Each structure stands twice: as C-alpha cells, then as structure tokens.
Amino acid sequence: MIETKHVDFYYSGFHALKDISMRMEARTVTALIGPSGCGKSTFLRLFNRMNDLIDDTRVSGECLIDGEDIYHKSVAVDELRKRVGMVFQKPNPFPKSIFENVAYGLRVNDVRDKSFIACRVEASLRAAALWGEVKDKLRESAFALSGGQQQRLCIARALAVSPSVLLMDEPASALDPISTSKIEELIADLKRDYTIVIVTHNMQQAARVSDKTGFFMMGELVEFGETRMIFSDPVNEQTRNYVNGRFG
Amino acid sequence: MKWSRRFVERIIEGLFTLSGGVTSLIILLVVLFLFREGAGLFTSPSLEKGYTLCVHASNLTGEIDAREVKRIFDGEITRWEEVGAGEMTGEIDVFHASELPRVEDEAVMPRVLEEIVGGRRGIIAFLPDEFLPAGESVVKRLAAGRVTPGDFFAGDEWQPTVSPAPRLGVLPLVTGTLLVSFFAIILALVPGLGVAIYLAELAGSRARGWLKPAIELLAGIPSVVYGFFGLVVLVPFIQEVFDLPVGESALAGSVVLAIMALPTIITIAEDAIRGVPRALREASLALGATRWQTIYRVVIPRASSGITAAAVLGIGRAVGETMAVLMVTGNAAVMPRSLFEPVRTIPATIAAELGEAPSGGTHYRALFLLGCILFAITMVINLSAEFIATRGQGKGEGA
Ligand SMILES: Nc1ncnc2c1ncn2[C@@H]1O[C@H](COP(=O)(O)OP(=O)(O)O)[C@@H](O)[C@H]1O
Ligand SMILES: [Mg+2]
Numbered sequence: 001m002i003e004t005k006h007v008d009f010y011y012s013g014f015h016a017l018k019d020i021s022m023r024m025e026a027r028t029v030t031a032l033i034g035p036s037g038c039g040k041s042t043f044l045r046l047f048n049r050m051n052d053l054i055d056d057t058r059v060s061g062e063c064l065i066d067g068e069d070i071y072h073k074s075v076a077v078d079e080l081r082k083r084v085g086m087v088f089q090k091p092n093p094f095p096k097s098i099f100e101n102v103a104y105g106l107r108v109n110d111v112r113d114k115s116f117i118a119c120r121v122e123a124s125l126r127a128a129a130l131w132g133e134v135k136d137k138l139r140e141s142a143f144a145l146s147g148g149q150q151q152r153l154c155i156a157r158a159l160a161v162s163p164s165v166l167l168m169d170e171p172a173s174a175l176d177p178i179s180t181s182k183i184e185e186l187i188a189d190l191k192r193d194y195t196i197v198i199v200t201h202n203m204q205q206a207a208r209v210s211d212k213t214g215f216f217m218m219g220e221l222v223e224f225g226e227t228r229m230i231f232s233d234p235v236n237e238q239t240r241n242y243v244n245g246r247f248g
Numbered sequence: 249m250k251w252s253r254r255f256v257e258r259i260i261e262g263l264f265t266l267s268g269g270v271t272s273l274i275i276l277l278v279v280l281f282l283f284r285e286g287a288g289l290f291t292s293p294s295l296e297k298g299y300t301l302c303v304h305a306s307n308l309t310g311e312i313d314a315r316e317v318k319r320i321f322d323g324e325i326t327r328w329e330e331v332g333a334g335e336m337t338g339e340i341d342v343f344h345a346s347e348l349p350r351v352e353d354e355a356v357m358p359r360v361l362e363e364i365v366g367g368r369r370g371i372i373a374f375l376p377d378e379f380l381p382a383g384e385s386v387v388k389r390l391a392a393g394r395v396t397p398g399d400f401f402a403g404d405e406w407q408p409t410v411s412p413a414p415r416l417g418v419l420p421l422v423t424g425t426l427l428v429s430f431f432a433i434i435l436a437l438v439p440g441l442g443v444a445i446y447l448a449e450l451a452g453s454r455a456r457g458w459l460k461p462a463i464e465l466l467a468g469i470p471s472v473v474y475g476f477f478g479l480v481v482l483v484p485f486i487q488e489v490f491d492l493p494v495g496e497s498a499l500a501g502s503v504v505l506a507i508m509a510l511p512t513i514i515t516i517a518e519d520a521i522r523g524v525p526r527a528l529r530e531a532s533l534a535l536g537a538t539r540w541q542t543i544y545r546v547v548i549p550r551a552s553s554g555i556t557a558a559a560v561l562g563i564g565r566a567v568g569e570t571m572a573v574l575m576v577t578g579n580a581a582v583m584p585r586s587l588f589e590p591v592r593t594i595p596a597t598i599a600a601e602l603g604e605a606p607s608g609g610t611h612y613r614a615l616f617l618l619g620c621i622l623f624a625i626t627m628v629i630n631l632s633a634e635f636i637a638t639r640g641q642g643k644g645e646g647a
Binding site (some may be wrong): 050053055077079080082085086088090092093094095096104108109153157158161190 | 291452453525527528530531532534535536537538541544545549550
C-alpha cells in the first residue's frame with residue numbers, strides 16, 4: 001500500500017506538487033493522468049526517490065509505503081529501489097545480453113548463486129511474457145529485440161529483484177499498438193502480485209488497465225477515484241473536460 | 249536584391265570550398281616534402297660527404313660495407329682476412345684524414361697522399377676527395393657502399409656523426425619513443441580516468457567550475473615549461489628516489505608526457521562518459537544499484553570505446569611531443585634496456601640534430617626519414633582511435 005499525506009515538492013524555486021494526499025491499495029493499478037507538465041512523473045518518481053538525483057529539490061509531507069516513511073533518514077535508498085521497481089517511458093535496456101539485463105539487479109545485489117540467478121531470470125522473463133520469444137537467444141544483445149520486446153525486457157528486469165511496487169512512466173507511449181496491447185495485458189496479469197502505478201497520456205489505456213485514476217493539473221491532484229467514475233461521471237468540471245478530450 | 253544576395257552566397261561558398269582545398273593541398277605538400285627529402289637516403293653514400301676510402305693499389309679487396317668500415321676504424325677489426333672476400337691478408341693499417349700533415353700549398357696534397365699510401369701496403373685511408381691524385385696512382389679508391397634499408401630500419405646504433413662511417417640505425421630511437429610514450433599512457437590513464445569520472449559523475453557544479461578551466465590551462469602550458477618543471481623538480485627527484493647516477497631517464501620523460509597527456513585524456517574520456525544516456529544511469533539506479541556500481545557496471549562499459557580513443561589520442565600527443573622530452577630524457581641514442589636509463593626519442597632527435605646536419609647529406613636525409621616514421625606512427629594511432637570510436641558508436645544504438 002502506498003500513501004501520501006500532504007506532499008509538496010519543489011524544483012529549486014518551482015512548486016511542482018501541491019499538497020497531494022492519495023492512497024493506493026496493494027495489488028491494484030492506479031493510473032495518473034493529466035496534461036503535460038502537470039507533475040505526474042514528478043509524483044511517480046517520489047516513490048523510488050529518483051527525484052533525489054536532481055540537485056536542489058525539496059519534499060515535504062509524508063510518503064509511506066506499507067506504512068514506512070520512505071523519506072525518513074533511516075531509509076537506505078538503494079534498498080528502497082529494490083522494493084520499488086520502475087519502468088521508463090522509452091525502453092532503456094543496458095548494452096548487455098538479454099540474460100545480463102535481467103540478471104543485473106541481482107548482481108548489484110551481490111547474488112552469486114548461478115542457478116538461482118538463472119531461475120530468477122527465467123521466472124522474470126515469463127512474468128513479463130517474453131520468455132517464449134527470447135529463450136533461445138538469451139546471450140544475444142538486448143538491442144537485437146524490437147522496441148516492444150525491449151520494454152517487456154525492462155519490465156522483466158524490474159521484476160527480477162522481486163519488488164512489491166511497480167512504477168510505470170508512460171510505458172507504452174513509444175510503442176506500436178500491438179506492443180501496447182501486450183503491455184496492457186501484462187499489467188492486468190502483474191496486478192495479482194504487484195502494486196502498480198502507471199502514468200499515461202492515453203485515456204483509453206487508463207480506462208482499460210486501472211482500478212483507480214488520479215487526475216493532475218498544474219501540480220494539484222484535482223480528482224482521484226474509481227476509474228469507472230472518473231471516466232463516466234467525474235465530480236470535477238475540469239476532469240470531465242479533460243477525459244472527454246475537450247482540454248489540453 | 250535577390251540576385252545580389254545569391255551572388256554573395258556563391259562567393260562565400262566558393263571561399264569556404266577554396267580554404268578547404270588549400271588546407272588539404274598544404275597537408276599533402278608537407279607530407280610529400282617529408283617523403284621526398286627522406287627517400288633520398290637509400291641512394292646516399294654511407295660515408296661522410298666529400299671523403300673516399302682508399303687502399304694500396306695492390307690491395308684486391310673490392311668493397312667494404314658500412315658496418316665493417318666502422319668496426320675497422322673502431323679497432324674491432326684488425327686483419328684484412330676478416331673483411332671482404334678475403335682477397336687481402338695481413339694487419340690493417342688505419343689512416344684517418346684528421347692525421348694528414350698541414351701543408352702550406354694545397355697543390356702538393358695529392359703527392360703527400362701518394363707517399364702515405366704508397367709506403368704502407370696494409371693501409372685503409374679515409375681521405376678528402378679534393379686531394380685524391382688523378383689518373384694512375386698507388387692510391388686505389390674503394391667503391392663507397394650505400395645506406396641500405398636494413399641498416400636504417402633494423403640498425404641498433406644511431407651515431408650519425410661518427411667519422412668515417414656514420415651509423416644510422418633507427419631502432420634505438422623508435423624503441424625509445426614507444427617506451428617513453430607507452431609508459432606515459434600507463435601513468436596517465438588511471439589518474440586521467442579518475443578525474444574524468446569525477447568530473448562527469450561526481451563533481452558538483454562548483455568543483456567542476458574551477459577544475460575544468462584548470463585542466464584546460466594545463467593543456468595550454470607550453471611544453472618548454474613542462475620541460476623546466478621536469479628538469480628542476482622531477483629529474484633530481486627520480487635520481488634521489490631510485491638512487492640513479494643520473495636522473496635524466498625514460499621514466500622522467502614518461503612522467504612529463506603523462507602530465508602533458510592528461511588534459512587530452514580527461515577531456516575526451518569525460519565527453520565519452522557524459523555521452524552515456526541518462527536513461528541508462530536511471531535504469532541502473534532504479535534497480536537498487538549504488539552510484540559506484542552504476543559507474544563501473546554500466547557507464548564505463550558503455551563509454552569504453554570513447555575511453556580507449558582518449559587513451560590512444562593521448563599516446564598520439566605523447567609520441568609527437570618534442571621539447572619537454574628533449575629536456576628530461578638525457579638523450580642517449582642507445583637501445584633502452586630499462587626505464588631508468590637515458591633514452592632518445594624520434595622528435596627529440598630531429599630537433600636536436602637537424603640544425604647540425606648538412607643540408608642534403610646522408611644525416612639530413614636520415615632525419616627526414618625519421619620524420620616519416622613518426623608521421624606513420626601518429627597516423628596509425630589516430631586512425632585506430634577513429635576506428636575504435638566509430639565502432640563504439642554502432643554498439644548500443646538500436647540494432
Ligand atoms: N529537473 C527539473 N528541474 C526543474 N523543473 C522540472 C524538472 N523536471 C520537471 N520539472 C518541471 O516540473 C513540472 C512537472 O514535470 P513532470 O513531472 O515531468 O510533468 P509530467 O510528467 O506530468 O509531464 C513541469 O512544469 C516541469 O517543467
Ligand atoms: Mg512525464
């Protein structure tokens with residue numbers, strides 16, 4: 001379960017997130033929608049503390065994962081990132097073999113047991129619905145795969161370290177429709193085991209894959225609720241305009 | 249209006265094309281000049297210019313090669329049986345032009361020579377051409393050997409000014425150059441990479457703000473200044489620490505070159521590291537890798553071709569460097585056996601000797617051919633750097 005309480009976020013002088021309080025239940029898919037630059041990615045990157053990489057930023061309020069404040073001093077960021085996996089907008093496999101891409105998270109975790117690694121790699125590739133396509137070419141470069149396959153490889157890579165949360169930042173925006181629908185099917189599968197937060201530009205996609213949807217605008221969470229409600233009968237006028245495409 | 253603008257653009261275009269053409273032409277001319285001057289070496293006599301080797305007319309020896317001449321005059325060969333096809337026997341009686349008596353009237357010199365040679369059957373005499381007696385004489389000229397490519401490229405002695413037969417073997421110089429440059433890179437690579445990684449990955453904007461200009465400044469310091477530094481600081485230090493008779497050594501050259509190659513290595517390696525897409529770093533960090541794990545498992549492997557190119561270009565810089573090396577290596581043109589002995593590099597040799605070598609002479613030609621060798625070495629280095637860099641680009645860019 002992920003929860004934020006009155007979170008504000010600043011890029012030096014710029015107030016990018018304003019007083020966001022939100023609760024995402026375990027094993028659900030939450031979609032974040034809203035016009036470009038409204039703070040969706042910033043919000044998503046709070047949960048694996050990727051925003052820490054940017055100089056001169058500041059968070060206030062509380063960010064809890066399974067009840068633990070992840071911005072507390074005692075939290076080791078690299079440990080947190082093993083529990084909270086991330087899939088990026090553009091597939092970004094390492095310039096390594098398919099196998100090594102998936103094994104990477106284990107290796108940096110000092111896992112040395114070869115058979116265990118092989119096991120995890122296979123399981124992760126199966127979970128990412130990629131095993132059948134790559135099982136005979138695990139030693140080949142990841143760049144030999146198509147864009148859609150690369151993105152599923154990146155999902156497998158994130159799954160290999162056994163996270164409980166999966167953050168996805170527009171994971172299908174660089175893909176063709178067939179690859180996109182594969183990723184969407186995959187999300188529906190992964191929901192059984194992972195808490196998923198997905199940023200998307202695509203209204204239909206949000207409607208198809210998510211249980212709950214949050215609509216952001218200019219750093220504020222305008223409306224958050226059951227996906228069905230957000231798309232059929234939103235409370236807020238701005239939300240209605242946005243989901244009906246009369247906006248941004 | 250429109251017409252005149254098009255006309256001006258034409259002219260500007262023409263100027264650019266012209267300057268490109270002129271530059272290429274100049275480069276071509278320099279190379280051609282270098283090779284033309286150098287190529288004459290193998291048709292040059294191996295003896296000092298203006299002199300001829302002579303023997304007694306009864307001596308049947310036909311030709312003596314340059315190496316034998318040197319050994320005879322060095323006293324290493326003392327009997328005629330050891331040279332040529334053994335046409336002659338007995339002690340070799342060496343006579344050098346510097347032993348000629350002073351005479352008032354130079355017209356009598358040919359007679360003096362005839363007397364000297366006529367009286368000594370076993371003589372081998374190194375005599376000035378201008379005084380050799382004309383026509384039938386007891387003074388018999390030996391055919392002068394030519395400098396052979398074997399002597400030049402495989403010779404291990406570089407003594408271009410010994411009389412009567414200079415030795416022009418380039419191996420000590422080539423070896424010296426490669427040794428000094430190679431160790432320079434070994435010394436420069438670790439700190440260079442360290443600084444590059446620090447600058448690209450770790451340094452805050454403040455540290456970068458003063459370190460970058462400092463490194464650029466390092467690149468701008470004239471090499472004589474590095475030479476001074478090496479001479480005054482490094483050479484005594486090396487002498488002290490390694491307890492050497494002299495501190496001027498290959499090691500001193502390598503250290504100075506390493507410092508001089510640092511800016512090249514740092515700048516190019518830093519560019520390569522910065523060129524690694526941010527997305528790869530984020531992917532690694534997002535999997536729980538630490539910053540250092542990310543650097544050595546993802547960033548450096550991805551930047552490796554650029555880093556290799558940095559090292560190779562650093563070598564290129566070192567190989568051609570002249571002044572600083574000339575000042576600190578001791579300049580002994582002998583085959584280097586260790587880092588702690590004086591050595592002589594190709595550029596240092598050219599710089600030191602070209603002024604004394606008579607234009608058009610054997611020595612002069614040999615120096616130009618050395619220049620060609622240097623040119624070839626740096627060209628190979630630059631081409632391989634380019635090859636490595638372009639091969640690296642293909643890797644990791646989609647297909
Ligand atoms: N590194 C950064 N430094 C400063 N401002 C940033 C940075 N990243 C994003 N922003 C600003 O924060 C706002 C939210 O950005 P982002 O979270 O990327 O929006 P979204 O993902 O919804 O398109 C934007 O106005 C953007 O300009
Ligand atoms: Mg975004």
